[in-house]
Amino acid sequence: MEQLVEFGKRLKALRRERKQTQRSMGELLGCTASNYQKIAYGQINIPISSLMILADYFEVTTDYLLGRSDRRREE
Numbered sequence: 220m221e222q223l224v225e226f227g228k229r230l231k232a233l234r235r236e237r238k239q240t241q242r243s244m245g246e247l248l249g250c251t252a253s254n255y256q257k258i259a260y261g262q263i264n265i266p267i268s269s270l271m272i273l274a275d276y277f278e279v280t281t282d283y284l285l286g287r288s289d290r291r292r293e294e
Contacts, residue, residue, distance in 0.1 A: 223261030225286030230259050233277040233284075248272060 234244055245255035248269050257263045274281045282288040 226284060227259050227261045229284055229286065230273065233273075233279065234259075237277070247276060 234241075240252070241255050241259070242252040245252045248255060248258075248265075250258075254263075258265050258269075270281050270284065274284055277284070279291040280288060280293055283291050
């Protein structure tokens, strides 16, 4: 799915901007680094609550994370 690929790219870029590891992101979401990696590679879907946690943490919209918008924040 194209959306999952874009989601993974954006998630990786945002994580690197914040200089966070996959392990620390897993801790944020309450999962293992391995599970987080599967999320980032689009191998598994994530709960809406995890999507909201990521959007809040990175201060972006869920639409930006999902690749539905190129604007990081609502105006």
